[in-house]
Amino acid sequence: MLPILLKCLPFFALIGLGYLAGRTRFFPPEGVAWLTKFVFFFALSAMLFRFAANLSLSDIFDLPFVLAYLSASVLLYALVMAMARLRGRSIEEAAMEAQCAQSGNTGFLGVPMLVVLLGEQAAGPVLMVLTVDMVVFSSLITLIITGARGGAFGVQTLQALALGWVRNPMVVSIVPGLIWSGMALPVPGPVNEFLAILGAAATPGALFAIGASLAGRGAERLVVAGWLSGAKLVLHPALVALAAFWLFPVEPVAAGVMVAAASLPVAGNVYILAQHYGVAPQRVSTAILISTAASILTVPAVIAWVTG
Template sequence: MLAIFLKTLPFFALIGLGYLAGRTRFFTAEATAYLTKFVFFFALSAMLFDFAANLTLAEILDLRFIAAYLWGTTFVYLIATAVGFLRGLSVAESAVEAQCAVIGNVGFMGIPMLALLLGPQSAGPMLMILATDLIVFSSLIVILITGSRGEAGWATLRTVGLGLLKNPMIVSIALGIAWSATGRDLWVPVAEFVDILGAAATPGALFAIGASLAGKSAERLSVAGWLSFAKLVLHPLAVAVSAFYFFPVSDPYAATVMISAAAMPVAGNVYMLAQHYGVAPQRVSAAILVSTAISILTVSAVVGILTGGT
């Protein structure tokens, strides 16, 4: 377990460095926004394209794997939604809290971290999880919020569809799969270009996470604590039960990747959605800050339990 913790420590140290830079205003909010944009549209997209281009469609599309992840994630989503309703929250607020409970920082944190901890072969399962989160749950929250305001209709579906088509993560994965289907290797200069650009994703993303956390508040800690517990404990637990019992995943390694990915802290894009629609952004901000801080211990624990601490 200690070995796993020591391997994750450099990742969290990079987040801490970014946090320090943001907190001291050495890295301003504007600088953080531009760094995040660079990582999102260029570096991370190059990394995802590179992964997908070197995998077959069968390695990325496993219906039983997706069903297992969907079942476990939906179960926790419904629990968080029910808790929200019991507290008297609106549909929109409950949807945002449910999103916090199940959408982890897979793109910026999970993919680079698990590639080191579990090996580069974790890319296939990680891409399935990332695509499922983006296509299913990122679409669902938009539909629920707009529907609760009486704005749902073809215009909403069109907005959701265009959003997916314009999402650089979805586009880069799709282009990588398309290239992989040709059976050809990338032209060497192109492959080296993608490698160099993709290599900037890990340090850039982790630093950007930390710098963005410097602007987050820790208000309403009781709610943030509940959402962090749901994300860091309930989500990986439900996914584990699903992967081992309800929809048994044939490859134990893929199941390990799935559960480890589910243990990631709340993703930053949940805050962007909450802020865009004006639904509980402070609550989401606190959940991101608290869950990321606690995940220093919980991620190591989950990966350590799954791998026997080696």
């Protein structure tokens, strides 16, 4: 595990540097917001489009892979919701806790880090995990909360979901990339170089932004946040490993990437959802903080296992 830990340390050191810059206010919250916007809309989008456009559809979409990841994630989602309901939490809070336990930081942390650590062959599986998370589970939390609040599942709900996808730059980057790949068109050399240069800023920018955003988070409801962090860092990859290695015929390398992606800490966009709906934002914020700190040890351990 030590060699993997040493390879992971520079990535987490960038998160730590961002945290230090945010904590000392050398990098103020406004700066964090603008850096995040640059990474989200430009650097990461360029990286995702380039990966998708240069891969064949068979490298990205594989039905056993999707079924394995989806079944394990749905099981985790149901389990965390059930545990929350047993504690007397509302359906809305239970769904937000489940979202917290299922949604990993695949965009900002997984794509830059796993492709470097596991090689270019990791790009397709990571993009598939990211797509399932965005399309299925980001929609699921919206539908559950809408239903719990007595809203009707009509045209307006579908419009809201569609607008959410269209306004997400990761979706807007991956889909055109897949279309380009599907047409079997080569990416022109200068365009590919431009995307590579811009996309190269995604790794340091995203990791620094993660750390700086964590600096403004407080820690409350530690017991529940600790349970959610454990569910995300340990239970999620364990269930995914069971599904990918034993229940479905997933190719071993892709299965390993899937498990590594499932081991990532809680995604920052879950906090945005929690704030938007006014459901357990402090609980989610603490889980993001705890899971990101603990992932310094847990993610290298999982990567060492899947590569060993």
